[in-house]
Amino acid sequence: MSKLLFTGGNIIYPDTGRIKKQDVLVENGRIKAVGTKIPKTGARVIYCQNRYLAPGFIDLHCHLREPGEEIKETIASGCWSAFTSGFTQICPMPNTNPAIDSEALIRFELAASAEAKSARIIPIGACTKGRQGKEMAELGAMSLAGARAVSDDGSWLSDAGLMRRVLEYANAFNLLVMSHCEVPELSQGVADEGLTATRLGLPPVPAAAEAIAAMRDIMLAEMTRARLHICHVSTRLTVDVLRWAKARKIAVTAETCPHYFTLTAEALKDYEPNFRINPPLRSEADRRAIIRALKDGTIDCIATDHAPHTLEAKEHEFENAAPGIIGFETAFSLSYEMLVLKKVLTLPELIARLSLIPAQTLGIEPPAIIPEAEANLVVIDTAVKWHLTREKLNSRSHNTPFWGRMMRGKVIATVLGENHYFDPELLKPA
Amino acid sequence: MLKHLLGIAELNPQEINTILEQAKKFQEVLSRPIPIVPALRGKTVVNLFFEPSTRTATSFTLAATRLSAQCINFSVAGSSTKKGESLLDTVANIEAMRVDGVVIRHTAAGTPHFLARRLNCFVVNAGDGRHEHPTQALLDAFTLRERLGSLTGKLVLIVGDIAHSRVARSNILCLNKLGAKVALCGPPTLIPAEIEKLGCAVFYRLDRILYEADVILMLRLQVERMNANFIPSLREYRQFYGLTRERLLRLRENVVILHPGPVNWGVEMDYDLRELPQTLIMNQVNNGVAVRMAVLYLLAAGRGLLSEGEVNE
Numbered sequence: 001m002s003k004l005l006f007t008g009g010n011i012i013y014p015d016t017g018r019i020k021k022q023d024v025l026v027e028n029g030r031i032k033a034v035g036t037k038i039p040k041t042g043a044r045v046i047y048c049q050n051r052y053l054a055p056g057f058i059d060l061h062c063h064l065r066e067p068g069e070e071i072k073e074t075i076a077s078g079c080w081s082a083f084t085s086g087f088t089q090i091c092p093m094p095n096t097n098p099a100i101d102s103e104a105l106i107r108f109e110l111a112a113s114a115e116a117k118s119a120r121i122i123p124i125g126a127c128t129k130g131r132q133g134k135e136m137a138e139l140g141a142m143s144l145a146g147a148r149a150v151s152d153d154g155s156w157l158s159d160a161g162l163m164r165r166v167l168e169y170a171n172a173f174n175l176l177v178m179s180h181c182e183v184p185e186l187s188q189g190v191a192d193e194g195l196t197a198t199r200l201g202l203p204p205v206p207a208a209a210e211a212i213a214a215m216r217d218i219m220l221a222e223m224t225r226a227r228l229h230i231c232h233v234s235t236r237l238t239v240d241v242l243r244w245a246k247a248r249k250i251a252v253t254a255e256t257c258p259h260y261f262t263l264t265a266e267a268l269k270d271y272e273p274n275f276r277i278n279p280p281l282r283s284e285a286d287r288r289a290i291i292r293a294l295k296d297g298t299i300d301c302i303a304t305d306h307a308p309h310t311l312e313a314k315e316h317e318f319e320n321a322a323p324g325i326i327g328f329e330t331a332f333s334l335s336y337e338m339l340v341l342k343k344v345l346t347l348p349e350l351i352a353r354l355s356l357i358p359a360q361t362l363g364i365e366p367p368a369i370i371p372e373a374e375a376n377l378v379v380i381d382t383a384v385k386w387h388l389t390r391e392k393l394n395s396r397s398h399n400t401p402f403w404g405r406m407m408r409g410k411v412i413a414t415v416l417g418e419n420h421y422f423d424p425e426l427l428k429p430a
Numbered sequence: 431m432l433k434h435l436l437g438i439a440e441l442n443p444q445e446i447n448t449i450l451e452q453a454k455k456f457q458e459v460l461s462r463p464i465p466i467v468p469a470l471r472g473k474t475v476v477n478l479f480f481e482p483s484t485r486t487a488t489s490f491t492l493a494a495t496r497l498s499a500q501c502i503n504f505s506v507a508g509s510s511t512k513k514g515e516s517l518l519d520t521v522a523n524i525e526a527m528r529v530d531g532v533v534i535r536h537t538a539a540g541t542p543h544f545l546a547r548r549l550n551c552f553v554v555n556a557g558d559g560r561h562e563h564p565t566q567a568l569l570d571a572f573t574l575r576e577r578l579g580s581l582t583g584k585l586v587l588i589v590g591d592i593a594h595s596r597v598a599r600s601n602i603l604c605l606n607k608l609g610a611k612v613a614l615c616g617p618p619t620l621i622p623a624e625i626e627k628l629g630c631a632v633f634y635r636l637d638r639i640l641y642e643a644d645v646i647l648m649l650r651l652q653v654e655r656m657n658a659n660f661i662p663s664l665r666e667y668r669q670f671y672g673l674t675r676e677r678l679l680r681l682r683e684n685v686v687i688l689h690p691g692p693v694n695w696g697v698e699m700d701y702d703l704r705e706l707p708q709t710l711i712m713n714q715v716n717n718g719v720a721v722r723m724a725v726l727y728l729l730a731a732g733r734g735l736l737s738e739g740e741v742n743e
Binding site: 193194195197198199200201202203204206270271272273312315316317318319320 | 517536540544547558559560561596624
C-alpha cells in the first residue's frame with residue numbers, strides 16, 4: 001500500500017481561479033483526503049510549503065516518433081519526458097511510420113503507454129489512411145479503441161470535400177478534428193514572410209498560408225457542426241480568424257506553443273538549425289497578438305508540439321534541417337516566465353490553459369484535486385531558477401533553442417495514479 | 431580584423447574600403463608581366479561549390495593562385511547529398527586535411543554562417559542561396575568606383591528578379607554603405623516583402639525610373655521562374671523589364687551598365703548592348719580576381735597566416 005502526503009502546499013483550482021492552502025493524501029493512486037491536519041501515519045511526506053499543487057497538465061499536441069523513428073524518441077522516453085515536466089496526459093500526433101491510422105496501432109500506442117508507467121497517452125488517429133489525404137481512415141474503429149481526436153497533422157487536408165466528410169463523420173464518435181493549418185502551395189518556405197526572411201534570404205511563408213487554411217476549416221466546421229481544433233496558431237491573422245469564428249459561436253478551439261509567445265523570427269539571424277520550426281517563428285506583432293489571444297481566450301490553450309529530432313537530422317543548412325523542437329521540459333517554465341511573471345495571466349489561469357481547457361477541448365474529464373478522484377497532480381516550485389542542460393533532459397533528443405536560458409519555475413513532482421516522479425535534486429526521497 | 435567573409439551585412443564602410451584599397455594594389459600586381467605575389471605561399475584554399483559555377487570558381491582559383499596559395503576545386507554539386515553525407519561532415523573532413531580556408535557556394539541561405547560557427551578555418555561566402563554574394567557586390571563597387579570615382583549620391587538601379595537574387599541583396603547593402611542611392615525594379619512577383627526597409631525604393635515599371643539612373647545593374651533571369659508562374663513569358667519580361675535597344679535612347683548619356691553574368695541575351699539585355707562603352711561586364715569579370723585576392727589576403731592577414739614577401743614591392 002502506497003501513501004503520499006503532500007503537506008503545506010497551496011492547491012490551485014483552475015475552474016474557480018482560487019488557491020487554497022490544504023494537504024493532500026494520496027493512497028494507492030487515488031486522492032483519499034484533502035484538508036488540514038491529515039495524520040502522517042505510514043505516509044511518505046512531501047513538504048510543499050511555498051509550493052503549489054495543481055491538476056496534471058494535458059498536452060494536446062506532441063510527437064513521440066514510435067513506431068518508426070525510435071532513435072529520436074520512443075513512447076516510453078517521450079511519456080517520461082512529459083511526465084517529469086508535469087504532463088500526465090499527452091496526445092501524440094499520428095505522423096509516425098507507419099502512421100497511426102488503424103485500431104491496431106491505437107491499441108499498440110495505449111499498450112506501450114501503459115507499460116511506460118508515467119504519462120498516459122490519449123491517442124490521435126489519422127484522418128486518412130497513411131495520412132495520404134486520399135481515403136478516410138476507420139475513424140469509428142479508432143475511436144472505439146481509444147482515440148479521442150483525429151488529425152493528418154503536418155499534411156493539411158487539401159481536399160476540401162474529404163475534409164468535409166471527415167468532419168461530418170467524426171461527429172458520430174464525438175472525435176475532435178485537429179488541423180495543422182498550412183496551404184501547401186503557400187508554404188514552400190522556412191521563415192516568416194517579412195523583413196527578416198528577406199534580409200536573411202530565406203524562402204518565405206506568409207501568415208496567410210496558416211490563416212486561409214484555418215478559415216476554410218472553420219467554415220467547414222460551421223457547416224458540419226463538428227468540433228474543430230486549430231493546431232499551433234502562430235500568426236495575428238489566424239487569431240483574427242478565430243475571433244471572428246468564436247463570435248459566430250462556431251465550435252472551434254485553438255492552441256499555441258510556448259515558442260510562439262517567447263521567440264520571433266529575429267532569432268533566425270545566425271541560421272542556427274534549432275530555430276527551424278514549422279510553422280516558422282513570426283514577427284513581434286504576431287507574438288504580441290498570440291499573447292493577447294491567450295489572455296482573452298481566443299486561443300484556448302497551450303500545447304508543446306514536442307518534436308524530437310536527432311542531432312544529425314538538425315545539424316544542417318537552415319532550410320535543410322528537420323523542422324521542430326522538443327517542448328515538454330521547457331513548456332511550464334517558458335509559460336510561467338512569459339505569461340505569469342509578465343502579468344498576462346495569473347497562475348491559476350495558466351494552469352487552466354495547461355490542464356482544464358485541454359481536457360474540455362478533448363472532451364475528457366478534467367483532472368481535479370478532490371477526494372475520491374484518481375491522483376492526477378503536479379507540484380510546482382515557482383521560486384526555482386534553473387538552466388537547461390543535456391544531462392537533465394529526459395527526452396532522447398536535444399533539439400531545443402533554449403540552451404543556456406535562465407528558466408523560471410519548475411514542476412518538481414508529478415503523480416498519476418500509482419505513477420510518480422519526484423525531482424531528484426529538489427525533492428530528495430525521505 | 432576580418433575572420434570570415436560571410437556577407438556585406440557584417441562589414442562596415444571602413445572594412446569595405448580596406449578591401450577595395452587592397453584590391454587596387456592587386457590590380458597593379460595583375461598588370462605586371464608576372465602577375466603573382468608570394469603572400470599566401472604554402473597556404474591552401476578549397477573551393478567548395480555545391481552549385482554549378484564557372485566564372486566565380488575560376489575567379490577564386492585565379493585569385494588564390496596569384497597569391498601563391500594552392501587552390502583545390504572540390505566540385506560537389508549534389509554528390510555528397512546523394513551519398514547521404516551531411517554538408518557539415520563533408521566540410522569538416524576537408525578541414526581535417528588542414529586547409530586554411532574554404533570558399534563556399536551553396537543553394538541554402540546561411541550555409542557559410544552555419545559552417546563558420548563550426549569550423550576553425552576561414553570561410554568565404556561565394557553565394558548562399560538568395561541571401562548574399564559579397565565578393566560580387568565588392569567587385570561591382572570596385573568597378574563603379576573605377577569608372578565614376580565616388581559613389582556618394584549616385585543612383586543605382588537594380589533590375590530583375592530581386593526575390594531570388596543574392597547579388598541584389600549584397601549590392602543593396604554595399605551601395606548603401608558606400609553612400610549611393612538604390613532603386614529596384616522588377617515584376618511585383620519577384621520583389622520580396624519589405625525589401626525597401628533595407629534602404630531602397632521599389633518600382634514596378636522600368637520606364638518610370640530608367641532615366642534617373644546613374645548606374646543600371648541588370649540581374650540574370652533564371653528561366654525556371656517562368657515555369658513557377660512568376661512571369662507569364664520571357665517575351666513579356668523583355669518587353670517590360672529588359673534593357674532593350676529601344677530603351678537605350680532613354681538612358682542618361684554617361685550611364686554605366688553592369689550585369690553579374692551570365693547574361694541571357696535577348697531576355698534581360700539585348701545583344702546590341704554588349705559592345706557599348708557604358709557596358710562594363712568584362713571590367714567586372716576582370717576586377718573580380720583582384721577583389722577576391724584582396725579578400726583572401728585580408729582574411730589570411732586577419733588570422734596571422736601571411737608569409738614573408740611584400741605585396742607592394
